[in-house]
Amino acid sequence: MTSLIQVQELYRYYGDHCAVNNVSFTLEKGEILGFLGPNGAGKSSTMQMICGNLAPTSGQILINGIDILDQPREAKRELGYLPEIPPVYRDLTVDEYLEFCARLHGIHRDRSRRAVDTAKERCGLTEVGPRLINNLSKGYQQRVGIAQAIVHMPAVIVLDEPTVGLDPIQIREIRELIRELGREHGVILSTHILPEVQESCTHVQIIHKGRLVLNGTIASLEQRMRASSLVVATCEPADVRQLYSVEGVQSIEETGHNRYRIFHDKDKDPAVRIAEIVVGAGWGLAELVPERRSMEQIFIDITQTSPQGEEQTA
Template identity: 55%
Template sequence: MMKEPLLQASELSRYFGTEVAVNNVSFTIHKGEVLGFLGPNGAGKSTTMRMLSGNLAPDNGQIIINGVDLLDHPKQAKAHIGYLPETPPLYKELTVAEFLQFCARLNAIDKQHQKAAIDSAIERCGLTNVSNRLIGNLSKGFQQRVGIAQAIIHSPAVVILDEPTSGLDPIQIREIRQLIRDIANEHSVILSTHILPEVQMLCDRVQIISHGQLMFNDSIDALSQKMQASSLLLAFEQPMLAEKMRHIPGIENIDTLSDYRFRVHYHPDTNPTQSLLQLAVNNAWQLSMLMPEQHSLEDVFMKIIQNEDTDA
């Protein structure tokens, strides 16, 4: 059964003068999903994040947050959004508890519920031991936690995080990633990042944007499928001629890497592995290696972006 949609963006476009920053972007996020938002610098990620959070009006399109139209009813819709920009909006002269009290008031949390909301945000973000310290005296990792705490203090339906692990050390990155996983249990999360492994570790779905256009919008499993290359690496104990393998059904091309090593490209629907193994046995080819190749996420990302550039 499909979970309820908490955010629906339809045909979003935004222009700066004659320049198109975002061009006809549409997508939906459901409850409990983490959506990874990828793209090179200047691709339109931050512009899209600002539109989704209500900080920038689209020139065209519609944004529905938890059933409320953001353009028609901005105040009501924004009550369902938590937003952490790339630079956390912190008052560093306040303590953590003072700042979150201020955020609770900004989000119009009832006075009788403010303490519970603050305590919950502090606990969920691992801030209990620093709640009475000045924000300006905290490490960048703890300041980022405070930024996330202000984004979730009012229990929004959708939490938008723009580069949440940027500039953190490896230990802090691991802690913030675990926090994001925990948040996703109760909210929908949009995660804008340039760290590709982060997408694989955290996200259910992935979107890739380039030059303001959505180039890929699918599940992390579909992205993993793209990482499966249609090629095999072969090695033999003795010199081998590529011509001996060219007639095998499905093989499209063979790269000769040396007299002993080859890369075999095949049609995705016709994997020649079994045929190659059978021929190697029948003809005593002394096959020493047969290994499927796999693209990295970076390879797939670059291919999607480069295909878009070529089409343009």
């Protein structure tokens, strides 16, 4: 099966500065890829190269098996793109605008009406077709932006910050729409909102200083978010030296009132042995709770501590 996107050894230089450094990844049908990175990491340059708006210094990009440098027109027909600011004409109605977009994508007039109706139905716009875009809420304007990206039924949909500026209800609706689109297309979601990735995506990758430093599934990321520390509370003061004897324990922080934070190796779970020691020593086990790391903490850890060039597979 041909991957919908194949990026191979992608480089982009601006003068002597290497903004994108040896980036490679694939996107399959049914996958929703969350693409993350701090400002200046090379995320926007990578997205522009995938969409054909920026030429790579070297490397290859295949869109549904078509080389975007050798056959740009054919490759771009397989792409749907929603930039951060939706490219809508506010003085047109939803129907007029989507019909215009259908013609731009080369859909014959005989088929454009059906294509527009399908896009409106998928994006929840059927009832607002005759309305001026300028009179729609921001959430509905965002839906119109997504509709123009899918009106020609592309294999790949690229969404750049699709929920910025929306209220919580609109955000939930757009996230549900993205999940629905992911069932029939490959989707790349570029965002700075970390919960967005957890809620909407099946895969995640983080770019830092031009290199991919994390690439994996959301399920593996959530596994990574599991505790690498335990909070233990005892009724009587504990002998910390005995706790240090447990395999995998790295350090222990005493937080007062017979409470201890125990840091341990990520691939070890010393909870059972610690409970046995506490109970056996008669200290009284009042609490033993694994601490979860948030996605924000993982993002900060990776982008601040990952050696340049080292990719981690979640």
